[in-house]
Amino acid sequence: MTQHPRAEIDQVAEASIAALRAPSILNTQPWRWRLAGNHAELWADRSRQLDGLDADGRLLLISCGTALHHVTVALLAAGIAADITRLPDPARPDLVARIRQGQPCPADSTLYRAIYQRRTDRRPFGDARPADAVVDELRAAAERHGVHLHVVRDDQVTAFASAVAHAGEVERDDPRFRDDLLAWTTRTRGERDGVSPRSTVGPTPRTIAPRDFNIARPAALDPGSGSDRGTLYTILTVDDEEPADWVAAGEALSDVWLTLTDRGLAASPISEVVEVAAVRVALRRLLGGVGHPAIAMRIGTPVDGTEPVPASIRRSGTDTIGLPGQP
Ligand SMILES: Cc1cc2nc3c(=O)[nH]c(=O)nc-3n(C[C@H](O)[C@H](O)[C@H](O)COP(=O)(O)O)c2cc1C
CATH class of the missing domain: 3.40.109.10 (NADH Oxidase)
Structure with a gap:
């Protein structure tokens, strides 16, 4: 039928x-x-x-x-x-x-x-490292889209951390980056988009700090007692730099993120390392020149007993979905 x-x-x-x-x-x-x-x-x-x-x-x-x-x-x-x-x-x-x-x-x-x-969880994660079997599943989730998940090795974490820190400095000094951050962290409730302080954390001792979103409004999410000791830093890489590769990287990001959420893990992306061209090149070198970094992501175990991060706002279907016959 x-x-x-x-x-x-x-x-x-x-x-x-x-x-x-x-x-x-x-x-x-x-x-x-x-x-x-x-x-x-x-x-x-x-x-x-x-x-x-x-x-x-x-x-x-x-x-x-x-x-x-x-x-x-x-x-x-x-x-x-x-x-x-x-x-x-x-x-x-x-x-x-x-x-x-x-x-x-x-x-x-x-x-x-x-x-x-699923939420973007920017708080430090707990001491327990994600199990190897789950990491294998995440790798497979990325590969379903022709994308590769590279786990930053312990001996590479310092170089990765300095790449993230350098990208943060470049962005803080560049008015074009600051303007974007300012615009999308001060949206009105009616616009139903942007990053709210309810989902960002202030400075706390950790190896790699998340992007500083709080240039206009202070962070409102309690960072909790996590140490990030068990956190894995990962990089999704693609074989080429064409629009189709970025779409595939997004499909892989979603697949990896939903899979790890289902397995009780939490994550937040780190994209400043690909936003700054020179840092993107440095990251590629860290990967031995194989593949092009699409986005990085920290993955870890939420600290026991912590509240879930509040859900972030979304636009409505009326604003984003055109019915047949509508433009
Ligand atoms: C392509 C992409 C890049 C992102 N980059 C960052 C980032 O660098 N730092 C960060 O904390 N969150 C980053 N995020 C997470 C978004 O800020 C988040 O998805 C958005 O605010 C909605 O919140 P939610 O994920 O909790 O629903 C990124 C998400 C995507 C899809």
Whole structure:
């Protein structure tokens, strides 16, 4: 029996609502969904691109990739395999993907549940190191998208820490970077985007400090008693530097992050190391020149008994999802 396009679009529409929870650079949510006929289109919203932090739009495409993966996870929970064409139209480079319902498949809502539990957790993590078996699963999650997960070795952590610190200094001294941070940490509640002080932590002794978001408003999240002693620093790398690679890196970031959330771990991305070109080059050298760093991420075990980080805000479906017949 052929399915009515209306029912198809309802499933994809529902999945695109779940995808609003996807993580994005500075919570810019730089995407727009268009439901059309029997498929959905994911578009990059260039009006939300960051001029300083992301002049070439790679973090924007990584963010769109996380939304794309979230949609596939939501469809899978409904027992539907997603049929995706990535960057289908060279004449329309902002069309990131076209998604159709593929074959019915066994429903699996493991990662779907994680969509609603996942947070960016910038607090220091506990002493327990993530188990090797789980790290292997995370590696496999990245590889599903042709992306590689490199775990920074203990003897590389000092070099990695100085790369992060150097990127932070460059960004603090550059008004274009500061303007982006200022703009997206002082959004009004009605705009339903940006990074809130409720999810950022102030300075605390640790090997690698998260990005300093608190240039306008002080951090409001208690850093807790973690030491970061068991924290793993990881780098997702891609084989090339084309738009398709950044989309794949975003899909991998989402897959890795939802998988680790399901396994009781927590994480926060570190993208300043790829935002500053010279630091990106240094990072590549640290990786032995193999692959191109797409984004780094700290992964660890939450300290026992700590409260979950509050959920960050999102725009509504009305603002981000165009129904058939709408622009
Ligand atoms: C491409 C990308 C880059 C990011 N870079 C950073 C970063 O450098 N530092 C950080 O603390 N969070 C970073 N984040 C996390 C976002 O700030 C976060 O996803 C967003 O504020 C929404 O919050 P949530 O993840 O808790 O839902 C990044 C996320 C993405 C997708």
